Amino acid sequence: MLSRVADAIYWMNRYVERAESVARFVDVNLHLSLDLPRGTSADWSPIIATTGDDELFRSRHGAPARDTAMRFLTFDREYPSSLLRCLEAARENARSVREVISSEMWERLNSLYLTVREARPDEVLAAPHDFFTAVKQGAALFIGTTYLTMSHNEAWHFGKLGRLVERADKTSRIVDVKCYDLTKPLVGAVDDIQWGALLKSASALEMYRKRYGRITPAHVVKFLLFDRDFPRSMWHCLYGASESLRAIVRRPDSGATHVRAQLGGAAQLQSMQALSGPAPTLAELRVEALLDELERHATDVGALLGSQLHAVLDNAQVRLNELGHAIRDTFFSPD
Amino acid sequence: MRLSGYDTGGFYDEMFADDGQLRPGCKVLGERFASFSPGEVARRQAAAERALYGLGITFAVYGDGAGTEKIFPFDIVPRIVSAEDFQTLEAGLRQRIIALNLFIADVYGAQRALADGIVPRELVESSKGYLPACRGMTPPGGVWCHITGTDLVRDRDGRFYVLEDNLRCPSGVSYVLSNRAVMKRTLPQAFEASRVRPVDVYPSRLLETLQSVAPTRDGDLPPTAVVLTPGRYNSAYYEHSFLSQQMGIELVEGTDLVVDDGWVKMRTTRGLQRVDVIYRRIDDTFLDPKAFRPDSMLGVPGLIDVYRAGRVSLCNAPGTGIADDKVIYAYVPKLIRYYLSEEPLLASVPTYLCGEPEDLRYVLAHLPELVVKAAGESGGYGMLVGPAASAAERAEFAERLRADPRNYIAQPVIALSRVPTLQGGVEELAGRHVDLRPYVLYGGDGQPPYVLPGGLTRVALRAGSLVVNSSQGGGSKDTWVLYDQGEAPC
Numbered sequence: 001m002l003s004r005v006a007d008a009i010y011w012m013n014r015y016v017e018r019a020e021s022v023a024r025f026v027d028v029n030l031h032l033s034l035d036l037p038r039g040t041s042a043d044w045s046p047i048i049a050t051t052g053d054d055e056l057f058r059s060r061h062g063a064p065a066r067d068t069a070m071r072f073l074t075f076d077r078e079y080p081s082s083l084l085r086c087l088e089a090a091r092e093n094a095r096s097v098r099e100v101i102s103s104e105m106w107e108r109l110n111s112l113y114l115t116v117r118e119a120r121p122d123e124v125l126a127a128p129h130d131f132f133t134a135v136k137q138g139a140a141l142f143i144g145t146t147y148l149t150m151s152h153n154e155a156w157h158f159g160k161l162g163r164l165v166e167r168a169d170k171t172s173r174i175v176d177v178k179c180y181d182l183t184k185p186l187v188g189a190v191d192d193i194q195w196g197a198l199l200k201s202a203s204a205l206e207m208y209r210k211r212y213g214r215i216t217p218a219h220v221v222k223f224l225l226f227d228r229d230f231p232r233s234m235w236h237c238l239y240g241a242s243e244s245l246r247a248i249v250r251r252p253d254s255g256a257t258h259v260r261a262q263l264g265g266a267a268q269l270q271s272m273q274a275l276s277g278p279a280p281t282l283a284e285l286r287v288e289a290l291l292d293e294l295e296r297h298a299t300d301v302g303a304l305l306g307s308q309l310h311a312v313l314d315n316a317q318v319r320l321n322e323l324g325h326a327i328r329d330t331f332f333s334p335d
Numbered sequence: 336m337r338l339s340g341y342d343t344g345g346f347y348d349e350m351f352a353d354d355g356q357l358r359p360g361c362k363v364l365g366e367r368f369a370s371f372s373p374g375e376v377a378r379r380q381a382a383a384e385r386a387l388y389g390l391g392i393t394f395a396v397y398g399d400g401a402g403t404e405k406i407f408p409f410d411i412v413p414r415i416v417s418a419e420d421f422q423t424l425e426a427g428l429r430q431r432i433i434a435l436n437l438f439i440a441d442v443y444g445a446q447r448a449l450a451d452g453i454v455p456r457e458l459v460e461s462s463k464g465y466l467p468a469c470r471g472m473t474p475p476g477g478v479w480c481h482i483t484g485t486d487l488v489r490d491r492d493g494r495f496y497v498l499e500d501n502l503r504c505p506s507g508v509s510y511v512l513s514n515r516a517v518m519k520r521t522l523p524q525a526f527e528a529s530r531v532r533p534v535d536v537y538p539s540r541l542l543e544t545l546q547s548v549a550p551t552r553d554g555d556l557p558p559t560a561v562v563l564t565p566g567r568y569n570s571a572y573y574e575h576s577f578l579s580q581q582m583g584i585e586l587v588e589g590t591d592l593v594v595d596d597g598w599v600k601m602r603t604t605r606g607l608q609r610v611d612v613i614y615r616r617i618d619d620t621f622l623d624p625k626a627f628r629p630d631s632m633l634g635v636p637g638l639i640d641v642y643r644a645g646r647v648s649l650c651n652a653p654g655t656g657i658a659d660d661k662v663i664y665a666y667v668p669k670l671i672r673y674y675l676s677e678e679p680l681l682a683s684v685p686t687y688l689c690g691e692p693e694d695l696r697y698v699l700a701h702l703p704e705l706v707v708k709a710a711g712e713s714g715g716y717g718m719l720v721g722p723a724a725s726a727a728e729r730a731e732f733a734e735r736l737r738a739d740p741r742n743y744i745a746q747p748v749i750a751l752s753r754v755p756t757l758q759g760g761v762e763e764l765a766g767r768h769v770d771l772r773p774y775v776l777y778g779g780d781g782q783p784p785y786v787l788p789g790g791l792t793r794v795a796l797r798a799g800s801l802v803v804n805s806s807q808g809g810g811s812k813d814t815w816v817l818y819d820q821g822e823a824p825c
Contacts (some may be wrong), residue, residue: 001585001603001604002585002587002591002602002604003599003602003603003604004587004588004590004591004602006604029347087653093566096567098567098576099576099577099579099580099586131376154604158604271707330603331604333602
């Protein structure tokens with residue numbers, strides 16, 4: 001398929017995912033602020049930190065507060081990762097590949113975009129919950145429609161790849177903002193609420209409860225980073241990304257879910273490819289290396305929580321960026 | 336629905352003869368409409384419009400950031416073309432396309448017609464459509480205009496005239512196909528009983544045409560053809576997207592293509608892949624910033640060098656615009672006689688060349704009776720319809736004619752034929768003026784040009800209007816070309 005088309009489908013999905021994350025973060029923080037005791041106000045710094053655009057925000061608005069943070073994240077035309085700008089970018093990408101995606105996908109995305117574009121900021125700030133719920137539902141509808149109406153072909157896998165790379169990045173940032181609290185012991189209801197909010201930011205609270213019950217920092221980190229089954233855990237996202245990459249490159253074993261368990265790493269991947277299929281692409285090597293690293297840390301969460309979690313997550317974000325670049329260089333600009 | 340009160344208004348009507356009787360091929364259709372109970376026609380019209388929205392057949396409305404998309408207005412009363420009329424048109428169009436192609440080849444080759452004084456050399460050389468960079472080129476198979484959408488009109492006496500040749504990037508064929516798809520649902524019984532020739536073959540024939548002019552390739556691989564679009568902001572983007580989808584070939588933008596190692600290649604997820612034929616829907620001078628406009632962001636740098644080396648084919652070939660010049664149009668009958676030694680089968684509209692002092696004097700004195708057109712424009716731009724224009728508009732145009740006479744022609748107003756058309760909210764049909772754009776494909780395999788049995792019938796929806804362009808309140812109708820009596824419908 002055309003590189004431009006693959007690029008557009010990849011970014012269309014990344015932007016929808018990014019928009020959905022923003023809606024989720026804002027919504028969770030709003031709820032959190034209602035639950036906190038008098039005298040403590042919800043902190044909007046972590047949520048701004050999650051975007052990775054902390055400096056930009058502070059240079060323009062100072063310390064994060066409810067209204068400025070919400071406006072910035074939702075409606076700011078000057079901020080390229082605001083909800084509105086993300087959906088605009090997603091829609092523009094979709095528009096350029098309308099003959100490749102299904103018309104239902106286009107309609108879903110278009111109506112999601114219109115929901116945000118036609119919303120009045122003052123009204124949203126006054127009663128935000130319905131708005132952010134509508135955005136989350138719109139994004140879920142788009143993803144579901146994509147799954148059901150588009151052939152699961154090369155183009156579809158590029159879409160999935162974009163969505164999962166974005167999601168892995170967002171989950172790593174959610175965990176990262178809580179790093180500085182990890183060494184402190186949990187005290188009382190406030191901490192429980194805050195850790196609960198963290199899990200909710202990844203729509204993970206209920207599934208976490210089923211898996212571990214009580215909230216402990218070690219389990220939260222384990223769940224969000226390494227869980228094999230939870231769809232927003234970093235491992236799960238990257239594993240899905242590696243599956244899609246294999247399908248894109250048309251490896252003979254693509255779709256075989258046991259490959260990692262058997263071979264367990266980038267080194268083996270390389271030797272395996274010498275036997276079957278084309279030489280591994282840089283993108284595949286990078287995603288396998290990331291998975292390797294996650295699996296290594298998963299065996300010793302205690303050490304991770306000690307002091308190096310922030311460094312590990314920081315490094316993971318750098319590696320995710322590199323993965324993005326490798327995908328671009330391998331498939332979108334092959335000169 | 337009552338048909339008895341229908342008034343042909345002294346024009347040639349495509350459905351009713353002068354005595355008010357249905358024309359032979361229109362009986363089934365007319366009787367079907369007559370049998371509809373009140374409300375039925377409006378219901379079917381609404382269903383057809385919904386279906387068009389559903390198919391996503393929209394065009395972008397410029398200047399609206401919200402990305403509003405509208406459907407091209409559609410009328411469910413089809414325009415019927417008898418088998419006999421179509422045979423005349425088919426023969427005439429073939430003859431005309433062959434002659435025009437010979438002329439283009441001649442202009443960029445030996446220039447025989449210029450040396451023999453058939454067409455004045457200075458007219459050719461001063462034409463906006465003439466590209467000196469194309470001198471000496473020979474496209475594969477010797478064919479320059481592969482895809483043509485000739486505009487035809489019918490005068491009061493029922494005679495067809497060629498109005499414009501449209502040899503560059505004619506658009507509209509996607510409406511022919513979608514109108515048909517909708518009509519088969521809207522009037523299935525009348526359609527079946529009328530024995531209408533199918534138009535759905537167009538994408539396959541177009542693909543064959545494109546592949547027939549591909550440069551030779553080693554091995555048995557079929558040639559790779561692509562559609563080149565200016566992008567999603569172009570008003571015809573839907574058509575580009577539709578045609579590529581129907582042919583199963585890639586829709587590319589300029590930035591998807593690159594010249595590499597002397598070939599044109601497209602950037603794919605598996606690396607660069609050679610392209611053999613480009614059905615380009617961007618204008619000549621935007622094709623290659625190195626050869627033509629350095630400011631073009633739409634084209635592919637170096638494309639023309641590859642084309643000149645015979646390693647990629649462009650459809651249509653660059654340079655065909657010379658035969659689209661409205662001044663050259665006046666010479667087409669002469670060119671047909673010159674190249675083919677035949678009499679033209681299709682009439683041209685009598686044309687005054689404002690570059691000729693005598694013609695200019697006549698035109699200036701008779702502006703209220705004439706249609707004046709800029710020679711290098713198309714799509715209804717740069718045009719004055721004398722009878723409909725105000726005195727101020729005519730005076731302004733007279734100034735333009737005096738300032739740049741070479742660039743203008745004038746023609747008598749043709750009393751375009753009419754087709755019964757639905758009136759919003761009223762249970763009756765009224766005559767509205769139409770034109771006809773059939774599509775002609777001319778491949779490099781030595782076969783005569785192929786004329787699609789159908790075409791785009793554009794209709795001026797406003798009462799009395801003669802302007803059928805969509806920007807001026809025009810809509811479209813399905814065009815039913817009927818089988819010959821003895822012909823088996825297969």
